[in-house]
Amino acid sequence: MQAWLESIHARARSRLGSGRVASYIPALAEQDPERLGIAVCTNDGTLYAAGDAETPFSIQSIAKVLLLTLALRVHGEALWQRVGLNPSGMSFNSLAQLEAERGKPRNPFINAGAIVVTDRLVSAFATPDKHLQDVARRLAGNARILIDDEVLDSEWQHRSRNAAMAYLMKAFGNLDNDVDEVLRTYFSCCALAMSCTDLAVAMNFLAADGEARAMGERFVSPGLTRRINAIMATCGMYDAAGDFAYRVGLPAKSGVGGGIVAVVPGRMTVCAWSPALDDNGNSVAAQYALELFAEELDPPAHG
Numbered sequence: 210m211q212a213w214l215e216s217i218h219a220r221a222r223s224r225l226g227s228g229r230v231a232s233y234i235p236a237l238a239e240q241d242p243e244r245l246g247i248a249v250c251t252n253d254g255t256l257y258a259a260g261d262a263e264t265p266f267s268i269q270s271i272a273k274v275l276l277l278t279l280a281l282r283v284h285g286e287a288l289w290q291r292v293g294l295n296p297s298g299m300s301f302n303s304l305a306q307l308e309a310e311r312g313k314p315r316n317p318f319i320n321a322g323a324i325v326v327t328d329r330l331v332s333a334f335a336t337p338d339k340h341l342q343d344v345a346r347r348l349a350g351n352a353r354i355l356i357d358d359e360v361l362d363s364e365w366q367h368r369s370r371n372a373a374m375a376y377l378m379k380a381f382g383n384l385d386n387d388v389d390e391v392l393r394t395y396f397s398c399c400a401l402a403m404s405c406t407d408l409a410v411a412m413n414f415l416a417a418d419g420e421a422r423a424m425g426e427r428f429v430s431p432g433l434t435r436r437i438n439a440i441m442a443t444c445g446m447y448d449a450a451g452d453f454a455y456r457v458g459l460p461a462k463s464g465v466g467g468g469i470v471a472v473v474p475g476r477m478t479v480c481a482w483s484p485a486l487d488d489n490g491n492s493v494a495a496q497y498a499l500e501l502f503a504e505e506l507d508p509p510a511h512g
C-alpha cells in the first residue's frame with residue numbers, strides 16, 4: 210500500500226501545472242499550487258501517507274459533511290423540511306435556483322444548503338463552531354486542530370455572495386437565526402485547518418458503519434452512514450458529481466482549499482489535497498490521484 214500510494218503521488222504530480230488556486234477567498238490565493246498530499250486510513254486504523262499529507266490546509270466545503278452529520282444527529286429526518294436531497298446541476302454558490310425554489314436549497318453540500326444546516330446547529334448549540342472543532346479533533350484523534358482565523362476573516366470580508374443567499378433564505382422563512390451569526394459560524398467551520406491524514410482518520414466512520422475508531426465509540430448509526438455516503442456520491446462534487454462518479458465511483462466531498470475525501474465503504478477512507486482547482490472548484494491533481502487510486506485499488510480483470 211505504501212509504495213503504491215507513493216507511485217500515485219508521483220504520477221498525480223504530472224497534473225500540478227493545471228487549474229487555479231481559489232482566489233475569491235484572498236487568504237486561500239496564497240496557497241502553494243505545487244503541494245500535493247495523499248493519505249489512506251484503513252478500517253483497522255492503519256495509516257499510509259505520501260507527499261504533503263501532514264500539512265494542514267483549509268478544509269472548506271469538506272466541513273459540510275461534518276455539519277450535516279451533526280445536524281442529522283440532532284434534528285433527524287426533520288432536517289429535510291429545510292433542505293433537499295438532489296444534485297443541483299449548478300455551481301456551489303449559485304443564487305438563481307434558490308430564488309426559483311423559494312429558499313429551499315437543493316442539497317446540504319451546496320453553500321446555501323450548508324448555511325441552512327448551520328442555522329439548525331446554531332439553534333441547537335451555544336457555540337456550534339467550537340462544538341464542530343471539538344468533534345473534528347476527537348474524530349481525527351488530534352487535539353491540535355485549529356480554526357484558521359486568517360481564512361475566517363478573509364471569508365467574512367468577502368462574504369457578499371454567501372450573505373445574499375442567507376438573506377434570501379431568511380426572507381423565505383428558512384433561516385431561524387441572525388444571518389451574521391449563522392454566516393460567521395459557517396465560515397469558522399470551513400476555516401478548520403486539517404491535513405490529509407487528519408481527514409482520512411476523521412472521516413473513517415463513513416467507511417466503518419459509523420464506528421469512529423479514534424473516538425473509541427460509534428459516532429452515527431450504520432443507516433445514517435449509508436445515507437451520508439449516498440449524498441456524497443450524488444452531490445459531493447457539485448455539478449461535476451456525475452463525471453466524478455463515472456471516473457472514480459466513490460462517495461466523496463471536495464473543498465475549495467483543494468482537499469477531497471473519498472470513502473471506500475467497509476474498507477478505508479482516502480484524502481487527497483492539492484490547491485489548484487478546475488472550473489467546478491474541485492482540485493485537479495487530487496481528483497486525478499483519486500482516479501488512479503480507484504482504478505488500481507482492485508485491478509479489473511478486463512480493461
Ligand SMILES: NC(=O)CC[C@H](N)C(=O)O
Pocket residue numbers: 268269270271301302320364371396399463464465466490
Ligand atoms: N466549495 C467550497 O469549498 C466553498 C466553501 C466556502 N467556504 C464558501 O462558502 O464559498
